[in-house]
Amino acid sequence: MIRFEKVSKAYPGQARPALNSLSIDIQKGEFVFLVGQSGSGKSTALKLMLREQRPTTGRVYVAGKEINRLAGWKVPRLRRQVGTIFQDFRLLANKNVAENVAFAMQVTGHSNREIRERVPETLELVGLDGKGDRMPDELSGGEQQRVAVARAFINRPMILIADEPTGNLDPGNTVGIMRLLDRINRSGTTIVMATHDVQMVDQMRKRVIELEHGHLVRDQVQGGYGAQF
């Protein structure tokens, strides 16, 4: 589903490359944690998967497409197959919960009938049924992240990329979000999640890819945050 072949990425003006000859292969339906210290290259790897950046050398394949060769006009189609969630939720403050979720369908050209059917269904899936009329500032952090998950999942993407989705949440909400992501993963969606949350990675016992200064230092099935697992 996602394959990096000797991928390096250097940003202009930076002495060290953000990624250095990284090769990883993530299969369909996997749940993968991407761990490492700040500046280890996690965010760059996620940006390459979303084709927000292009590799300096090497090849990146996402959903069977080599992103470096993908024409600009084909990028939106690729992104419809990849959902994204972020630490800061990125909700639109002037839209209510249902509108925020519907937004992802509206701007990708779905009909009103489809939107009316799928929005309540997805809100129920993420545990927000009955809260469609609330504004984002009326929700807790955990609920806001659930809205973001609903928006990322409403187009039923093949891949879900999560960049520190529990970074702003208390332990209770973190568990809730992780259960939700686990459920989505069980439905067949590949999940790649960058995180610093040691406890959560240790508990989940999923595949762990650890980066350090842009290098792959560990790729462990059912691993923990540290190498001792």
Next chain:
Amino acid sequence: MQLRYVFTELRQGLRRNLSMHVAVALTLLVSLTLAGVGLLLREQAQLTEEVWGDELQITFYMCNGANDRNPQCAGAVDDSQKKVITAALDDNRYVDKIEEESQEQAYERLQALDVEGVSGPDPVVKSSDMWESYWVTMTDPHHSAEIIEAVAGLDGIDHVGDVHEVTGPILAAVDGLQSAALVGAIVLVIAALLLVANTIRLAAFARRREIGIMRLVGASTLYIALPFLLESLVVALVGIGLSGIALAAVMYFGVEQRLSSTAVTQWVGWEEFFSSFAIVAILGILLTLVPTLLLTRKYIKV
């Protein structure tokens, strides 16, 4: 494509950046009106040249024996001198037609004007005081100098009458006004371009979060750019409409009500107005859509 979303965004965008849009529309109004006036002046210059150009003739007055201070006049012009003069005129490629007027014909023309001292039993001016002349019609009124240069110095020529000396300043004034209007229009067009660019930048900044989400969920570039393009188009149409009203006012109050009563020349009419306005309208749309397209490519690149 969800057009309802596009139109909602368009409405919100127009409301959010209202003051900037008003500034762009007003700048467009002034710049497009000036450009339109420049185009109308160009049409006017062409019309004036056509009208005056039809009548534009150079008259070569030949020696009548009365002017002994001109070294080219050693008495009245003779047949051999006239042959040299007509040959020089015939050889000139800017000469279209030559008409000869005798002293008697010139005198008759003077008498027809009923000037005092010309008629009566003992006139002050006689036919022998008049000049024989060649009335030369040119193929191109801009080349009178070449014809005069070739003929004026020949023996037998007393002096030259050039209508272009009278019409020249009028045409130069029209040309000057046209240039001033076009320079003003260019300066304001640049101002309009910068204002449009600034507005788009502000609008993109105000909507950066939405644009970011749209890009991530896979909205196409066209879909993201459409509200911006429509916003610019609406402002362009307002600016074009206002400049159309201003130009029509110039035509009605300036040309129809005031100038058309003066028969100095033929004045531009509504046909010229519509052809100039069509160019102004195209210019207005290009002025707003081109920078919008370029900047949206830059700011909302997928």
